[in-house]
Structures are given as structure tokens and as C-alpha cells.
Amino acid sequence: MSWFERIIFKKIPLWFFLLVSLFLLGGILFATYATYKLDRIHNKLPFIAFAIEKTVITIDPFLKATYQLITNGFINPQIINVNFPTGFSSFNDDAKQGYFLVSAYDVDKSVSSVFLYDLKTQNLLYEWSPNINNLLNKVSNQYMPIGDVDQPQNFRAQHPIMTDDGGVVFSSGEGLLVKLDKNSNIEWHIERHFHHSIEPGLEKDTFISQIIVDNPPILPNGKKIIHLRNDGYVIFSGKGKIIEERSLAQILIDNGYIGLLFGTIWQEDRIHLNDAEYIKETDGFVQRGDIMMSARNISTVLLYRPSENRIVWLKTGPFLNQHDIDYIGEGKFSIFGNDNVEGSEFTDKRLVQEYSSIYIYDMLTDNVLKKLELKSARISINSQGRLDVLENGNYFIDDGQRALILDSKGNIIISYSHKAGEGLIGAMHWTRFIPNL
Numbered sequence: 001m002s003w004f005e006r007i008i009f010k011k012i013p014l015w016f017f018l019l020v021s022l023f024l025l026g027g028i029l030f031a032t033y034a035t036y037k038l039d040r041i042h043n044k045l046p047f048i049a050f051a052i053e054k055t056v057i058t059i060d061p062f063l064k065a066t067y068q069l070i071t072n073g074f075i076n077p078q079i080i081n082v083n084f085p086t087g088f089s090s091f092n093d094d095a096k097q098g099y100f101l102v103s104a105y106d107v108d109k110s111v112s113s114v115f116l117y118d119l120k121t122q123n124l125l126y127e128w129s130p131n132i133n134n135l136l137n138k139v140s141n142q143y144m145p146i147g148d149v150d151q152p153q154n155f156r157a158q159h160p161i162m163t164d165d166g167g168v169v170f171s172s173g174e175g176l177l178v179k180l181d182k183n184s185n186i187e188w189h190i191e192r193h194f195h196h197s198i199e200p201g202l203e204k205d206t207f208i209s210q211i212i213v214d215n216p217p218i219l220p221n222g223k224k225i226i227h228l229r230n231d232g233y234v235i236f237s238g239k240g241k242i243i244e245e246r247s248l249a250q251i252l253i254d255n256g257y258i259g260l261l262f263g264t265i266w267q268e269d270r271i272h273l274n275d276a277e278y279i280k281e282t283d284g285f286v287q288r289g290d291i292m293m294s295a296r297n298i299s300t301v302l303l304y305r306p307s308e309n310r311i312v313w314l315k316t317g318p319f320l321n322q323h324d325i326d327y328i329g330e331g332k333f334s335i336f337g338n339d340n341v342e343g344s345e346f347t348d349k350r351l352v353q354e355y356s357s358i359y360i361y362d363m364l365t366d367n368v369l370k371k372l373e374l375k376s377a378r379i380s381i382n383s384q385g386r387l388d389v390l391e392n393g394n395y396f397i398d399d400g401q402r403a404l405i406l407d408s409k410g411n412i413i414i415s416y417s418h419k420a421g422e423g424l425i426g427a428m429h430w431t432r433f434i435p436n437l
Contacts, residue, residue, distance in 0.1 A: 078105040078427050079420050080401060086419035088122045091412055096120050099434040100403050103157045104418035105426030111152060114160040114168050119414060128168045128180045135186055143191040149174040159430035161198045163238055169198060179240055188240035196274040202289055205238035210273050217249040231273035233291060248273050248293060251304060255311040260298050272297040275324050285331035285363050292325045301325045301335055315368055319359050320352060323385035331363035336387035355380050376410040386430050396433035403431040
């Protein structure tokens with residue numbers, strides 16, 4: 001038996017195991033209690049609240065990370081067991097047009113990578129694979145979010161977007177923003193907390209994404225909302241420079257939607273902004289420069305006009321915990337309704353609706369209609385989801401395990417999942433459909 005095996009299989013006294021277990025349990029209870037009580041303490045005893053907050057920040061992520069690493073080895077599971085065919089599956093050869101830009105875990109390189117596939121030939125055209133250890137060596141000691149999500153075993157090349165010079169830009173899912181050149185060299189990175197979608201900006205060589213804004217939102221009475229994950233949109237350049245960032249909570253406050261923030265029981269991740277996209281052309285309903293946004297945890301989508309700091313329209317439901325909003329013309333917007341139920345009290349996440357659905361909001365009628373329930377493709381997503389309504393009436397959807405093209409009735413035309421072994425796939429993190437290169 002090697003020295004490593006002797007350590008691993010060494011018997012541990014029962015009293016020591018119980019002591020450690022009680023310590024961990026106590027830490028978890030303390031961190032949970034303090035997290036929910038900090039708001040009340042802060043107004044009366046700010047110095048004590050500050051000390052507790054620092055302790056919670058230190059203990060809570062450590063305990064969470066330790067628990068998850070012990071139980072499954074990853075903070076974000078990168079390899080998933082599935083009961084459907086892996087790789088490409090085609091059901092209609094006439095509709096195989098376009099490209100998939102796939103973010104998926106590569107088991108050969110042990111890292112989440114980016115792959116470009118031609119749907120017509122189903123061939124891999126190109127692969128970008130980041131060297132995460134090199135990336136982390138470039139990160140400064142002042143970068144606070146580094147930890148779980150930025151580590152090699154958990155890194156997600158989330159929602160990659162191609163650049164004109166043959167590179168790709170993506171985030172780590174809840175952390176760094178990274179640009180790889182065409183040879184997978186790290187060209188630049190931004191040390192902020194980026195997350196969710198990345199879309200083309202309004203001007204050439206610019207992009208729009210989501211970020212946690214550092215400064216807290218301010219209420220009309222001058223008070224600050226301290227304990228809030230302050231999600232907002234961010235505009236950045238292809239050279240890796242932040243141009244602008246704006247808090248969605250502040251936008252809601254400025255436009256009189258305080259009820260959306262405080263109308264139900266408080267949680268730190270109150271908004272959970274998961275999509276922000278520009279309107280590119282002015283028509284009779286929208287203006288170039290308007291921004292569409294989707295806030296999952298308040299089941300709300302909206303159209304915002306930055307030039308006037310004005311919400312043009314806002315809708316809460318009937319979709320639930322939605323992801324992705326797109327403008328499809330003539331005052332109509334597509335919305336991907338995850339339609340699951342949040343909250344630990346609800347063990348049945350599908351209490352309301354078994355499958356996810358596609359919704360359409362029409363500015364002309366001011367109504368939201370359910371266009372299609374995704375029962376035929378068996379799409380039932382709780383926490384991811386991307387949707388594009390294609391020009392021919394088909395739909396592109398990424399459900400975290402598959403990239404899919406569906407016909408107008410919801411039947412699968414093409415399906416792709418990233419094979420990682422027999423009955424195994426590499427987790428996908430928001431594939432992009434590209435109609436032409």
C-alpha cells in the first residue's frame with residue numbers, strides 16, 4: 001500500500017469525525033442565518049454587520065465548494081449521463097444549413113472548449129481550447145471572484161462569440177471574461193464578474209453582456225440597497241476595454257418598478273439578469289439602440305431605451321424563470337419560457353408546466369401568447385436555455401445538453417450533443433447558431 005493510500009484509508013476516530021461534522025454544520029447554519037439577517041443588522045449596527053459579512057463571505061463559499069467537490073468533484077458538473085444518442089442526429093436532410101458554435105466540455109483536454117461545426121457536413125471546422133492554468137497565472141491578486149468558477153475543472157467557456165480576426169470571446173460562466181486568438185492564445189482578459197449571454201454590440205467591434213455592477217443601486221430617498229447581487233448590462237470593446245455598465249435594479253428604481261424588487265420575500269440574487277441584446281434597426285415599434293433584457297428571478301422581460309433612461313415596456317409572466325429575449329420584427333418579441341418553479345419548498349420544479357415553452361409578446365396588442373410548448377422535443381430546462389426564431393420559421397434551442405433545430409411544430413430536425421463516452425456528454429454552455437459565415 002502506498003503512502004497516499006495509507007493516508008486516504010486511515011481510520012478516523014469517531015469523536016474527530018463528529019467534531020468536524022458539527023463544525024461544518026455550525027458554519028453552514030451560521031452562514032445561512034447571517035446572509036438573510038444582514039439587512040436588518042446593517043441599519044442598526046453597521047460595524048457588526050460588516051464583520052459578519054466578511055465572515056460569511058469567507059466561510060460560505062468555502063463550505064459550499066468543499067461540499068460539492070467532495071460529493072461530485074465539480075462545482076459545475078462537466079460530464080452528464082444521458083439516455084439519448086450522442087453526437088449528431090439528423091431527421092431532415094433538407095434543413096441542414098448553418099453552423100453551431102458549441103461550448104462544451106472536452107474530455108480529451110479536460111477543459112471546456114469552443115467548437116465550430118458545419119451542419120451540412122456535420123464536420124468539425126475549428127476548435128478553440130483555453131489553457132486555464134496560463135489564464136490563472138495572468139490574474140492579479142486583487143481579483144476577488146476567482147475561485148470555484150474559474151478553476152480548470154469548473155471553467156465554462158460560456159456563450160462564445162466569434163470575432164472578425166478568427167478569435168472567440170467568452171466568460172467563465174460567473175467570473176472572468178476572456179478573448180482567445182485564432183490559435184487559442186489568451187489575447188486579453190477582464191477581471192470582473194461577468195455572466196450569461198454575450199451578444200454583438202451596437203457599434204463595430206463592440207459587445208454587450210451581463211456583469212455585477214460594483215456600486216449599489218440608490219433609492220429615491222437616498223438609501224442604498226447594500227445586500228443585492230447588482231446585475232446589469234455591460235458594453236465592452238473587442239480590445240478588452242469596458243465602455244459602459246448600468247445596473248438593472250437602478251433602471252427599475254428610476255422607472256418606478258420598486259415593487260418588482262421589494263414586492264416578495266428578499267433574496268440576494270433578486271434579479272438574475274440572463275440576457276441583454278441590442279435592437280439594431282429602427283422601425284415603427286422600436287429604435288436602434290434599445291436594449292432587450294430578461295431577468296429570471298422576477299420572471300420579467302423588458303425593453304429599455306438608454307438614451308432616455310426609460311423602460312418602453314415591461315412584462316412579468318405568464319412565462320416563468322425565462323431565458324433569452326429576441327426581437328423578431330413588427331413589434332413582436334420571442335421569449336424562451338423555462339416555466340419551472342423556483343424555491344426549495346417546491347421539490348416538483350414542474351408544478352406548473354411539464355415542459356418549457358416559446359412565447360411571443362406583441363407590442364401592438366400588449367399581449368403575451370404561448371406559441372409552442374416543447375413537448376415533442378422533450379425540452380424541460382430549469383436554469384439554462386437559448387432560443388432563436390429562424391427566418392424559415394424553424395427554431396434553434398440549446399437546452400444545456402443538446403443544440404437543436406426544431407421545425408415550426410416543435411419536432412427535432414437536427415440534434416447535437418458533445419460525446420464524452422458511452423452514454424456520456426460534455427456539458428454545453430449556450431451554443432450559438434450561425435446561419436452563414
